[in-house]
Amino acid sequence: MDTATQTDIATGVKNAVTDILGAIDQEREREIVTRRFGLTDRRETLEQIGELLGITRERVRQLEKAILIRLKIAADDGKIPAVHDIERMIIRDLSEAGRVARVSDLTDRLVGTKSDTINRAHVAFIAELAPNLIVVGENDNYHHAIGIKEYGDEKTIKSNVDEIVKTIKKHGEPLTIEELHTKLSYENPSQVRALASISKFLAHLKDSWGLAKWPTVNPKNIRDKIYVILADNGKPMHFSDIAKSIKGSDFKRKDVTTQAIHNELIKDGRFVLIGRGIYALDNWGFSKGTVADIITDVLKSATEPLHRDEIVKRVLKSRQVKETTILLNLQSKPQFKRVAKATYSFDPDAK
Numbered sequence: 394m395d396t397a398t399q400t401d402i403a404t405g406v407k408n409a410v411t412d413i414l415g416a417i418d419q420e421r422e423r424e425i426v427t428r429r430f431g432l433t434d435r436r437e438t439l440e441q442i443g444e445l446l447g448i449t450r451e452r453v454r455q456l457e458k459a460i461l462i463r464l465k466i467a468a469d470d471g472k473i474p475a476v477h478d479i480e481r482m483i484i485r486d487l488s489e490a491g492r493v494a495r496v497s498d499l500t501d502r503l504v505g506t507k508s509d510t511i512n513r514a515h516v517a518f519i520a521e522l523a524p525n526l527i528v529v530g531e532n533d534n535y536h537h538a539i540g541i542k543e544y545g546d547e548k549t550i551k552s553n554v555d556e557i558v559k560t561i562k563k564h565g566e567p568l569t570i571e572e573l574h575t576k577l578s579y580e581n582p583s584q585v586r587a588l589a590s591i592s593k594f595l596a597h598l599k600d601s602w603g604l605a606k607w608p609t610v611n612p613k614n615i616r617d618k619i620y621v622i623l624a625d626n627g628k629p630m631h632f633s634d635i636a637k638s639i640k641g642s643d644f645k646r647k648d649v650t651t652q653a654i655h656n657e658l659i660k661d662g663r664f665v666l667i668g669r670g671i672y673a674l675d676n677w678g679f680s681k682g683t684v685a686d687i688i689t690d691v692l693k694s695a696t697e698p699l700h701r702d703e704i705v706k707r708v709l710k711s712r713q714v715k716e717t718t719i720l721l722n723l724q725s726k727p728q729f730k731r732v733a734k735a736t737y738s739f740d741p742d743a744k
Contacts, residue, residue: 402482402503402504402505403503403504403505403512405475405478405479405482406479406503406504406512406515406516406519407515408475409475409476409478409479409515409519410432410515410518410519412473412474412475413464413473413475413476413518413519413522414426414427414432416464416467416472416473417460417464421446421456422456422460424442424445424446425442425446425453425456425457425460426457426460426461426518428441428442428445429442429453429457430514430517430518430521431510431511431514432511432514432515432518433511435510436514439451439453439454439457461521461522464522465521465522465524468522468523468524469524473522475519476519476522476523477523479516479519479523480519480520480523480524480525480526482503483499483503483516483519483520483523483526483539484525484526484541486499486502486503487499487539487540487541488541489583490502490583490587491581491583491584491585491586491587491588492540492541492544492584492587493529493538493539493540493541493544493550493584493587493588493591494538494539494540494587494590495536495537495538495590495591496513496516496517496520496536496537496538496539497513497536497537498590499516499539500512500513500516503516513537516539517537517539520539524542525541525542525543526539526540526541526542527539527540527541527542527545527546527547527550528547529547529550529551529591530547533593534551534592534593534594535551535554535591535592535593536590536591536592536593538550538591550588550591553588554588554589554591554592555592556577557573557577557585557588557589557592557595558592558594558595558604560573560576560577561573561595561602561603561604562604564576566603566607566609567598567601567602567603567607567609567610568601568602568603569600569601569602570582570585570586570589570600570602573585573589573602586600589602593605596610596611597610598610598611598612598621598643599625599643608620608621609621609624612644615639615649615653615654615657616657616660616661616663618639618642618644618647618649619635619639619654619657619658619661619664620663620664620674622635622638622639622642623635623664623672623673623674624674626638628673629667629668629671629672629673629679629713630671630672631670631671631672632651632654632655632658632670632671632672633651633670635654635658635672636649636650636651636654639654655670658672662675663675663676665677665679665680665681666681667679667711667712667713667714668712668713668714669714671713678710678711679711679712680711684708684712684714684718684719684722685722685726685728687708687711687712688704688708688719688722688723688726688729689728689739691704691707691708692704692729692737692738692739693739695738697738698732698733698736698737698738699736699737699738700735700736701720701723701735701736701737702735704719704723704737705719705720723737727740727743728740728741728743730743
């Protein structure tokens with residue numbers, strides 16, 4: 394969709410809202426709808442509107458319900474053509490994007506840019522009246538969303554979202570949309586992605602989806618972001634490279650200093666120093682401690698004395714250091730006893 398077309402759509406949505414409000418005879422009723430849906434400013438509560446108009450909260454609710462029923466009937470009878478025009482655009486978009494979408498995502502696509510709250514309010518308001526669309530109300534569990542009525546009502550959409558959350562929770566770690574699709578019974582992955590995006594319990598990073606509380610998909614602090622960078626890289630990194638990767642990432646907040654990164658690496662037990670400024674994840678099998686500590690572990694775990702070449706080989710699996718550093722420790726530490734030519738064992742009684 395080109396920019397000119399998207400500009401036309403944004404204008405069309407705005408004009409449609411004007412036409413709908415024009416179909417409401419009484420000024421007070423227009424005021425209620427405008428304020429309840431946030432069509433010109435932020436959304437207001439029943440109490441706020443009641444106080445403004447000098448009526449009770451319950452009376453505002455009754456009037457809102459009655460107005461929406463009349464508008465829906467009028468739209469269904471074709472008396473507000475603008476509703477059907479925008480409805481067709483929304484259905485066309487949803488048909489290509491998984492049949493359901495968060496209001497924010499849908500509106501972004503329609504207007505071709507990052508939408509504001511007024512843009513979203515307009516789209517949601519029109520969807521509320523459109524006979525072939527379903528609106529999922531926002532609460533603690535779900536984002537505000539719009540779906541194609543043909544494929545299920547609000548209850549069905551929520552049930553499908555819950556199924557995806559349950560599947561991820563049972564798996565215990567993030568899944569790609571393709572992996573989720575194989576575990577579920579939807580026609581294509583786009584439906585799974587669309588439904589997953591509605592849940593407030595889920596988050597994603599590079600299309601890897603997991604529970605919002607999991608730092609691997611929703612890193613909230615510096616340490617979590619370091620973990621994600623290292624895990625994604627799959628091998629040890631220097632702290633300066635970690636800092637560069639964070640600054641070049643898709644994280645929401647990524648303006649951190651190299652020193653701050655280094656400080657967090659030192660304090661967090663998930664990160665293991667394995668060389669000069671080089672860190673790895675502890676679950677990769679790297680051991681903590683000095684080079685001498687690693688040599689000690691290697692010799693203790695061996696069933697017989699080891700040649701220095703084998704010691705170096707095993708230590709390098711846990712540390713990225715120079716071979717000369719390992720050899721220097723072998724030769725200078727009394728606990729490493731040479732028992733044959735270039736062959737060592739561990740002597741626990743040495744001082």
